[in-house]
Amino acid sequence: xxxxxxxxxxxxxxxxxxxxxxxxxxxxxxxxxxxxxxxxxxxxxxxxxxxxxxxxxxxxxxxxxxxxxxxxxxxxxxxxxxxxxxxxxxxxxxxxxxxxxxxxxxxxxxxxxxxxxxxxxxxxxxxxxxxxxxxxxxxxxxxxxxxxxxxxxxxxxxxxxxxxxxxxxxxxxxxxxxxxxxxxxxxxxxxxxxxxxxxxxx
Numbered sequence: 001x002x003x004x005x006x007x008x009x010x011x012x013x014x015x016x017x018x019x020x021x022x023x024x025x026x027x028x029x030x031x032x033x034x035x036x037x038x039x040x041x042x043x044x045x046x047x048x049x050x051x052x053x054x055x056x057x058x059x060x061x062x063x064x065x066x067x068x069x070x071x072x073x074x075x076x077x078x079x080x081x082x083x084x085x086x087x088x089x090x091x092x093x094x095x096x097x098x099x100x101x102x103x104x105x106x107x108x109x110x111x112x113x114x115x116x117x118x119x120x121x122x123x124x125x126x127x128x129x130x131x132x133x134x135x136x137x138x139x140x141x142x143x144x145x146x147x148x149x150x151x152x153x154x155x156x157x158x159x160x161x162x163x164x165x166x167x168x169x170x171x172x173x174x175x176x177x178x179x180x181x182x183x184x185x186x187x188x189x190x191x192x193x194x195x196x197x198x199x200x201x202x
Contacts, residue, residue: 008072009027011029011031012032012033013075018031018076022180032064047113047126047128050113053113058075058122072194073118075114078110080154081111082102103157104133110129112177112179114181114188123191125188126184132170150163159178
């Protein structure tokens with residue numbers, strides 16, 4: 001690895017989508033999965049849950065052996081909210097079809113929180129977007145599940161994949177719905193004095 005592409009931070013995520021987006025900013029990084037309990041606490045406001053999880057992911061990786069190299073750690077959490085319900089990731093086929101039926105013909109919120117923890121302390125940003133689905137038939141929801149794409153996706157769909165065919169309108173950040181809001185991440189990096197668009201970070 002050349003000096004120009006040496007990691008400047010650790011991404012507290014195993015998500016290939018988040019890695020792809022961070023490379024899009026030209027940020028050399030390492031990825032370390034954060035093993036935390038992602039369940040919502042009793043009585044916790046949905047947005048506060050997303051913010052807490054993003055921070056906990058960054059804290060867990062920074063405290064681990066993998067995060068002890070002194071590099072800043074970026075944590076992120078993305079959740080799909082319908083009213084105040086966190087839809088989470090589908091547990092199985094039935095759960096995924098239930099989620100898609102709930103989203104059909106309605107507008108939902110996608111909230112992504114990001115936290116950067118480094119020598120400067122913790123810096124945080126929140127991005128909220130609105131996504132409107134067209135009406136979905138039971139047959140196409142079933143075929144979408146068979147594509148394999150809904151597995152492991154918040155809300156049971158991926159905006160960057162086949163799920164784009166469901167989306168009638170997006171108000172907000174496309175990259176945030178994918179899992180990492182690039183405008184907000186770039187702002188955090190500027191605050192921390194970390195450059196973007198680095199040579200060799202392709």
